[in-house]
Amino acid sequence: MLGDDELHVQIRSDADVVLARQEGRRFASRLEFSSSDLTVISAAISEIARSILEYARTGDMHIKLAEKNGRVGIVVVARDEGPGIRDVELAMQDGYSTSGGLGLGLPGARRLMDEFELRSEVGRGTTVTMRKWAR
């Protein structure tokens, strides 16, 4: 589960969401993130993992080191083969929820991370890619 430069967590239960959050934080702590950045990263991972569980039932998260323009950070790729999202722009708005939730998971994760990309196809699934750069 925990390689040297890559972390993979399958999401199938609440315990897996907790594991992704904890192991994701531990993975990120090898870089020069402040402790508030580490908290932000684990919160974003937790929200995205929770959405996989809630809407797609299962999926997986890959967390890797990222590099761009001389900066280092982490990249989180979360994939599921669930129902997908019909209107991604709408789903990214604060307060939009199809489950009576707060509708803050996706837009919250976007605000917490430096880069956020959501691709989804109805009937095929959803992929979220998000990055945070270290100091």
Ligand SMILES: Nc1ncnc2c1ncn2[C@@H]1O[C@H](COP(=O)(O)OP(=O)(O)OP(=O)(O)O)[C@@H](O)[C@H]1O
């Ligand atoms: N992986 C996913 N697969 C399918 N639909 C999703 C997925 N993630 C989010 N959605 C859809 O996007 C909507 C918004 O998601 P978001 O996480 O922002 O809010 P929420 O889960 O409804 O509430 P919460 O604030 O508790 O997270 C969801 O209600 C759901 O319809």
Ligand SMILES: [Mg+2]
């Ligand atoms: Mg959610």
